[in-house]
Amino acid sequence: EIVLTQSPATLSLSPGERATLSCRASQSVSDGLAWYQQKPGRVPRLLIYAVSNRATGIPARFSGSGSGTDFTLTISSLEPDDFAVYYCQQRSKWPPHFGGGTKVEIK
Amino acid sequence: QVHLVESGGAVVQPGGSLRLSCAPSGFTFSNYGIHWVRQAPGKGLEWVTFINYNGNDKYYADSVKGRFTISRDNSKSTLYLQMNSLRHEDTAMYYCAKDNSDYYIDHWGQGTLVTVSS
Numbered sequence: 001e002i003v004l005t006q007s008p009a010t011l012s013l014s015p016g017e018r019a020t021l022s023c024r025a026s027q028s029v030s031d032g033l034a035w036y037q038q039k040p041g042r043v044p045r046l047l048i049y050a051v052s053n054r055a056t057g058i059p060a061r062f063s064g065s066g067s068g069t070d071f072t073l074t075i076s077s078l079e080p081d082d083f084a085v086y087y088c089q090q091r092s093k094w095p096p097h098f099g100g101g102t103k104v105e106i107k
Numbered sequence: 108q109v110h111l112v113e114s115g116g117a118v119v120q121p122g123g124s125l126r127l128s129c130a131p132s133g134f135t136f137s138n139y140g141i142h143w144v145r146q147a148p149g150k151g152l153e154w155v156t157f158i159n160y161n162g163n164d165k166y167y168a169d170s171v172k173g174r175f176t177i178s179r180d181n182s183k184s185t186l187y188l189q190m191n192s193l194r195h196e197d198t199a200m201y202y203c204a205k206d207n208s209d210y211y212i213d214h215w216g217q218g219t220l221v222t223v224s225s
Contacts, residue, residue, distance in 0.1 A: 036212070043218065
């Protein structure tokens with residue numbers, strides 16, 4: 001099975017700063033990678049699918065990039081609403097496991 | 108508007124069984140695959156199982172294989188998760204989640220809590 005490793009575990013930033021989150025796969029997932037956001041006490045929501053496609057209603061400050069085994073979620077300028085936990089997930093091979101998550105916290 | 112409503116969560120003893128249900132609305136249920144994803148208290152997301160639109164294809168995480176069974180009744184627009192031989196480590200919020208036809212999850216239910224405890 002494919003293992004996804006997210007780094008860093010915690011990212012401490014201030015509003016307005018740029019956030020760069022990493023997701024590394026143990027083997028190639030081609031372009032089958034998604035990012036989800038989960039705020040405390042809330043259900044996850046899809047941000048990005050197929051590496052770089054924003055889901056419906058997701059602001060343009062969120063962008064995804066990468067291919068093969070290395071992927072990045074970038075938040076160009078953090079808004080107060082963006083402080084949350086972010087998970088990557090691959091869908092190229094069963095089982096479609098999630099990464100362990102990166103918590104973006106206010107510095 | 109898409110909604111998925113889970114039910115059936117409870118406190119159950121180790122070794123016991125439980126059946127969760129998911130009632131979707133706002134989309135044509137019989138056209139879409141559905142996932143179950145769980146989240147232990149304070150932990151990350153764990154994918155559990157998937158069933159395709161007509162119930163012919165099912166996939167399970169190794170952690171639940173042989174103990175959990177996913178099924179669906181398209182005539183009743185309902186999804187089920189039968190959980191047997193429950194263990195302490197199965198304690199989690201269980202989310203029913205709609206597939207977007209490309210194996211990404213585009214909508215989530217609010218979850219139902221399963222607690223395995225003696």
